[in-house]
Amino acid sequence: MLGRLLLSLLLCSLQILAECPISHGTCNYKDFFITFNQNKASRRAEGAIYFLYDVNSVEGFNLRRDVYIRLAVFLKALRKKAGFEKAQLVLPPFPRLYHWKSDHIMQDSVLWRQFFDIPSMRNYTAVLDFDEFLREIGVGQKERFSLDHVYQLQNFEDMFVNGVFTDKFEEKPCVKENHYRRPFLNNQLISHKVFSCLKFQGSASLLEKFLKKKLKRNKSWPWTMLFLNSEIILHDFWGNDEFWRARRSMRFSKTLVDIASEYRLLNFNSTDETDLVQRPDDWRLEKPYRGAKGGNYLCAHIRRADFVLGRERTTPSLKSIANQITAKVKDLKISKVFISSDCNGFEFQNLKSYLGRMRIYRFRPESFQQKAQIMDGGIAIIDQIICSHAKHFIGTYESTFTYRIYEEREILGFPKDATFNTFCKNDDLSNCEKNSVWPIVF
C-alpha cells in the first residue's frame, strides 16, 4: 500500500515535469506503465486508421475550408469500404496564416474547434481535432511521435497526355529534406517512419484507388498517414448534394455565432426569426428553402490587400465601390451598410467619406481580451456571419472569402439575386466580370 502511494507520488511529480500522456483526467500508475510500454509506438484503437493532411502553407483560410470538404467527402465514402470502416480524418491545426496580421496575439497552431462546431461536422463524418487525435493514440501534447507514412503529394509535370487530362498516380521513394523542409503540421514533435513522393492527378476517389492498391500489397497496413499538399486532390463533384452536406455540417463555433448574433441584434435589430432564415439546430434538418429576408442592411465584402496589387484588372477602386453601394442602397431603400473588409484604417476612412450620409458599420472586437479570444480568424468569420444575414450582399470577384458567404446564404435560404452579386471594376458596370453562381442542391 505504502509502495503504491510512493509510486503515485512519484508519477504525479513526473506528470508535472512532463505532462501526463494519458489524457482522460488524472494520471495513475496503470497509465504510467501503459504509456511506458507504448510511448514510442503509440496505441491504436481497434481497426482505426487515421488520415492526416496538410495544405500548402501559402493558402488562405477559405481555400483550406474547401480542401476539407474534398477530404471529408472522400472519408465518408471510404468508411463504407471493407477495412476502412474505422478511418478517421484528423483536422490540421491552422498555422499562423499570412493574413492573420495581429502579431501581439497567439495564433500559431489553432485547433478547428476555435472556429467550427466539431460535433456538427461529426454528423457528416468521423473527424478529430488534433489534440483529440493525440489523446486517442495515447501521445501527450509535448511528446514526440512518429507517423507511419507521410506522402508528399506532387503534380505531374505532364498534366495532359495527347491533349487529354487523365487521372493518374505514381508513388516513388524520396527523401524528406529534398522535398519538405518544415516540421510536419508545424509541429517539431512529429517525425515519420516512411516518407514517399506521390505524384497525383485526380479527385478524392482516385486516392481511394491508390489506398486499395496499397492495401492489397501491404500486410502491415500503416495506420497513421499524412498527406502533404492536399490541395492537389480535387473534388469528386463540386456542388452536388454530397458537397453541400459536408458544407452544411461546417457550422461555426458557438462563441463566434453568439458574438455575431449580438452585433446583429444591437445594430440592425436582426435575429434569425425576424430575418426568416432557415437554421434548425441540426443541419440534417435543413430543406430546400428560398424565403429568407435578412436584416435590414446591405453587406459589402471588399477584398483589398493583395487583391489591390495582384488583381488590378478586376479590383475596383474604393470610389467605384462606394458608387456601386450608393446605387444599390437607393434602389433597395436601405440606409445601413455593413463593411466586411481586410482594408486598413486609412482605406476604411476613405471609403466612409465617399459613402456620405449612409450609416456605415464595421465589426471590431470590443476589447483586447475579446480579440485574443477570437483571433484574426474569428473576426473574419464574424464578418462572414454578419454578411450572411444581410438583406443584400455584394462580394469581390474571385475571392474564396466571398464564395464562402455565398454558400452560407444559400444554406440560410436567400433568393439568389440577393446573394450572387459581385462588385464590378467600373462603377458604370461596363465590362463587368462576375463570380459564378453555384446554387445549393439537396
Ligand SMILES: Nc1nc2c(ncn2[C@@H]2O[C@H](COP(=O)(O)OP(=O)(O)O)[C@@H](O)[C@H]2O)c(=O)[nH]1
Ligand atoms: N476580417 C476580415 N478579414 C478578411 C476579409 N477579407 C479577407 N480577409 C482576410 O484575408 C484572408 C483572405 O484569404 P482567403 O481566405 O484565402 O480568401 P481570398 O484570398 O479572398 O480568396 C481571410 O482569410 C481573412 O484572414 C474581411 O472581409 N474581413
Ligand SMILES: [Mg+2]
Ligand atoms: Mg487567398
